[in-house]
Amino acid sequence: MPNSKTSYTRRRAIFQGGVAAATALTAPTFFVGKAHAANEKLKVGIIPAYSFGLYWLIQDQGFAPGVEMEFSVFPSGPPAIEAMVGGSVDTITVGSVPPLAAMFRKVADFREISICGDASGLFQIVGKPGMNSLADLEGKKIAVTSGSNFDFFLGVALANEGLSDMPLTRVNMEPxxxxxxxxxxxxxxxxxxxxxxxxxxxxxxxASLLTEGSQIPIDKRPSIMDVFMTTQQSLDAKEAAYVEVVRAFHDQAVKMLREDNAATIERMIEWQTGMGRAGVTAADVEPLLNGYFYFDKAEIKEVYEKGILTNALRVQSEFLVANERIGGMPDLDALVSDQVVKQI
Known part of the structure; x- marks a missing residue:
């Protein structure tokens, strides 16, 4: 049942109180990587999470020589989805929750063609100094992007502690x-x-760390996949390019991550520096980059063959419906497509 005790406010109301907005992450489109004679171009909307950075690594290392990727940075999933629907990008890296609402609304024929990583262990809920547990959020305001992976994680964390009906105010903001x-x-x-x-x-x-995904027992931890998504129209028009890039991700990029982790970390520092985060160090990158579980070629095939992604999305969709984030279940059989994975 939806939680009637939880109220929602919009970010504008908070910023009217005098809070200055942070530097936007919607950086201009940029090209980075080794020069090569590409046969196809993919315009990629990317969110600055490290699992997504492996697609930048593919371009940087020349792992997909037949494809040139042009990257645009977005602060979260919803604006990236809007950009893809509007045609300014072909494909996006995105958390698995935002596409569910868009798929339910039938905004476009979305297809999740691969998984970047399982991010469930990396989520945190941070409270002001003096807070000790999630129960201390009672009656308080918490900033979270509505209908996102962050919102899903918050809901599961509260449910695990028996706090789903606790009154609090979710303030809808970009992270x-x-x-x-x-x-x-x-x-x-x-x-x-x-x-x-x-x-x-x-x-x-x-500041108080109230909970994080890595502290939640595996059997209660939400499965939160970061995915590589496009539309059926783009997939049909550029199928060979998608196959080459996804193959490079699960073969060469994941292999480099596992076998030469230090070099991968250095390249991720370069990637973050290119987005204006010049102060990032190896000590900052290592726990975040390695906190994901990445799938190699054999593993991603198994994920699709066994319906693991579909099942995870079903759990998330049921949460969104029960909490009135979306009006009904999206067509998961259409959303999860093995058109690319089966060819790598």
């Missing part, structure tokens, strides 16, 4: 804005983006 609001004291807690949450602890050393 980077929620982080700024939290630091400024406009909200009491936030579910931050992993790649930028270090700034919270730098600004508020006494």
């Amino acid at each position: 980077i804005d929620g982080q700024s609001a939290f630091i400024a004291g406009a909200v009491d807690a936030t579910v931050p983006l992993a790649t930028s949450r270090k700034l919270i602890y730098d600004a508020l050393p006494d």
Whole structure:
């Protein structure tokens, strides 16, 4: 049943109170990587999470010589989906929750053609100094992107503690804005983006870690996949390019990550620096990059053959429906497509 005790406010109401917005992550489109004679171009919308950075690594290392990827950066899934629907990008890296609402609304013929990584262990809920547990969120304001992986994680974490009906106010914000609001004291807690949450602890050393995915027992931990998604129209038009890029991800990029982790970390520092995060160090990158579970070629085939992604999306969809984030179940059989994975 939906939680009638939970209220929602919009980010505008918070910022009208005087909170300054953080630097936007919607950076201009940029090209980075080794020059090669590409036969096809893919315009990729990317969110600055490290599992997604492996697609930048493919371009950087020349692992898919037949494809040139042009990257545009987005702060979260919803604006990336909007850009893909509008045609400014062909494909996006995105958390698995935002596409579910869009698929239910039948915005486009979306297809999740691969998985970047399982990110469930990386999520955190951070509270203001003095908080000790999730129960301390009662009656408080928490910044979280509505209908996102962050929102799903918050809901599961509260449910695991028997706190689903606890009154609190979710403030709908992009992760980077929620982080700024939290630091400024406009909200009491936030579910931050992993790649930028270090700034919270730098600004508020006494901020409280209320829970994180790695602390939740495996049998209760939400499965939160980061996916590679496009539309059926784009997939049909550029199928060979998608096959080459996805093969490179699960073969060469994952192999480099596992066998030469230090070199991969150095390249991720370069990637983050290109997005204006010049202060990132290897110590910052290593736990976040390696906190995901990545699938090699054999493993990703098994995920699709056994319906593991579909089952994870079904659990998430049921959560969204029960909590009135979406009006009904999306067509998961259409959303999860093995058109590419079966060819790699």
